[in-house]
Amino acid sequence: MTASWEQTATAKRNAIYEKIPQEWRLAKIPTAEEQKDVTGTYVHQFLSEKEIEITETDAVGIVEKTTSGAWTAVEVTKAFCHRAAIAHQLLNCLLEIFFDAAIADAQAYDDYFAKNKAPIGPLHGLPVSLKDQFHVKGVETSMGYVGWIGTFEGKKGTGKEKVFESLMTTELKDxxxxxxCKTSVPMTLMTGETINNIVGFCLNPKDRFLSAGGSSGGEGALVGFKGSPVGFGTDIGGSIRIPAAFNGMYGLRPSAGRLPYEGMANSWDGQNTILSVVGPIATSARSLKLLAKSILSTKPWLHDPLVHELPWRPEQEQIDTSKLTFGVIKHDGIVTPTPPVRRAVDMVVKALEKSSHEVIDWSPTPNHEAILKTAFKTWIYDGAAHAHESYALSGEPAVPQLANFGDEPGPQYNASQIAAVNVTKRQQQKEYMEYWNSTASKTKSGAPVDVVISPVAPYPAARRELFKYYGYSVWVNLLDYTSVVVPVTVSSKELDPVDKDFKAANTSDQEAHDAYDPDIYDGAAVSIQLVGRRHQEEKTIAIAEYVAKVLKDAAT
Known part of the structure; x- marks a missing residue:
């Protein structure tokens, strides 16, 4: 008899758990009420002092140790495997565990180092986690669909099952x-909360009443828990930036064509109006640079036809910190950010102004409402046919967060309609570009704004099934701008009370307001994004690192 989707999902969920060594299994999993925040001292009780030291070092610090021989690749790998195993038990953040293979690879790197007295590459011995869109040889890719289990992207007998590998996977190994490990994603990838019928809802490690974000939510949770120093996610509407922001981490959304996407699993493959992009989530801004620079050193444009031949440009990161100018979005004209997010934006503005930087209001043409109207059309080109086809493979139901895709596929766009959207997108990109240029007339320096300060979402993180507004992230995708998330502060029930005199401008505005509860959000991470122009990854990361320093100095 054919197994039901529940049986298949349960078998997969149990198989993931069974790959956790017995000595790393927790005797009791506390509820959110019993233990809201599982980071810091809570997780430390399960780790040795050496494991804490290793896992609380950023990617740059780790490779400084592994490439010099101060730490072995094996001891670093075991430490992160242990912390990742704890993370999954508390947060439901993993879809694939391959610790044994990782330790074997790490031993091979150590053997190479012992023989050659040199590292195998710039990421020698650095543990890197991957969103479950990456194909890894010997490892399954379900992408959150029960019907993809035991297949290659939902198809059987392709010969690619557990053999095919994504380009970036191979490059990282090289x-x-x-x-x-590979981290959890929401089925379809098209929601800002991570939930599927295999491992369930992915929780936020700082506040387990909240979501870890999506669709790279497993990555955000794992890196936020420091079960990974750096991991790769993807972003088509905020899916790197939302989890990075919700978990108080740094995240890079590069422009399309900068980092390789070749060989990735995906939903809506072939929708090319707004391309999904790959980028890192990490515990520091300098780690984003390390990973992006290292990937570009492999010349991915030789193997991915969509990657531009743009090597890492050191000159672009040489910013003049005495002459930076910032734009700021405090309200996008549609939805009011909740009090903690508004305070975080104000903190950044005040810290920059105190450091003698100029910050001007950002009032673009076209406005964001027009941009979002165009962007959201791209997600319904096929009437959600791909999603429903994937559900039907196992008979599993859609999770509640995907109710907007309906109970069955809707009407599809024809070629002319898609072409019209593409024309509108290009026109909006041109208008926005010229608005950015025009800011030169508004700044004291006479130069256009360097980057724009913006919320990532109206809330510090989403409460379950209450992520309703994506406008603060999606505008970046349609314009294909570079964006780096920077953590700022934590929510405070004392500093961030509810707006008692709030008057909603529309339904989305009211929903965002209603979703905020100072008690639930107390202690949650609050972040912003810095948005740069297209293909300005080097400059935007450098400014993000500088802004983080300015914030740190302002707090002391």
Whole structure:
């Protein structure tokens, strides 16, 4: 008899758990009420002092140790495998565990180092986690669909099952990275909360009443828990930036064509109006640079036809910190950010102004409402046919967060309609570009704004089934701008009370207001994004690192 989707999902969920060594299994999993925040001292009780030291070092610090021989790749890998195993038990953040293979790879790197007295590459011995869109040889890719279990992207007998590998996976291995787990995603990838019928809802490690974000939510949770120093996610509407922001981490959304996407699993493959992009989530801004720079050193444009031949440009990161100018979006004209997010934006503005930087209001043409209207059309080109086809493979139901896709496929766009959307997108990109240029007339320096300060979402993180507004992230995708998330502060029930005199401008505005509860959000991470122009990854990361320093100095 054919197994039901529940049986298949349960078998997969149990198989993931069984790959956690017995000595790393927790005797009791506390509820959110019993233990809201599982980071810091809570997780420390399960780790040795050496494991804490290793896992609380950023990617740059780790490779400084592994490439010099101060730490072995094996001891680093085991430490992160242990912390990742704890993370999954508390947060439901993993879809694939391959710790044994990772430790074997790490041992091979150590053997190479012992023989050659040199690292195998710039990421020698660095554990790197991957969103479950990456194909890794010997490892399954379900992408959150029960019907994809035991298949290659939902198809059987292709010969690619557990053999095919994504381009970036191979490049990371060539650079010396140790791959050890793949992280959870929402089915379809098209929601800002991570939930599927295999491992369930992915929780936020700082506040387990909240979501870890999506669709790279497993990555956000794992890196936020410090069960990974750096991991790769994807972003078509905020899916790197939302989890990075919700978990108080740094995240890079590069422009399309900068980092390789070749060989990735995906939903809506062939929708090319707004391309999904790959980028890192990490515990520091300098780690984003390390990973992006290292990947570009492999010349991915030789193997991915959509990657531009743009090597890492050191000159672009040489910013003049005495002459930076910022734009700021405090309200996008549609939805009011909740009090903690508004305070975080104000903190950044005040810290920059105190450091003698100019910050001007950002009032673009076209406005964001027009941009979002165009962007959201791209997600319904096929009437959600791909999603429903994937559900039907197992008979599993859609999760509640995907109710907007309906109970059955809707009407599809024809070629002329898609072409019209593409024309509108290009026109809006041109208008926005010229608005950006025009800011030169508004600044004291006479130069256009360098980057724009913006919320990532109206809330510090989403409460379950209450992520309703994506406008603060999606505008970046349609314009194809570079964006880096920077953590700022934590929510405070004392500092961030509810707006008692709030008057909603529309339904979305009211929903965002209603979703905020100071008690629930107390202690949650609050972040912003810095948005740069297209293909300005080097400059935007450098400014993000500088802004983080300015914030740190302002707090002391």
């Amino acid at each position: 650079l010396g990275a140790v791959l050890y």
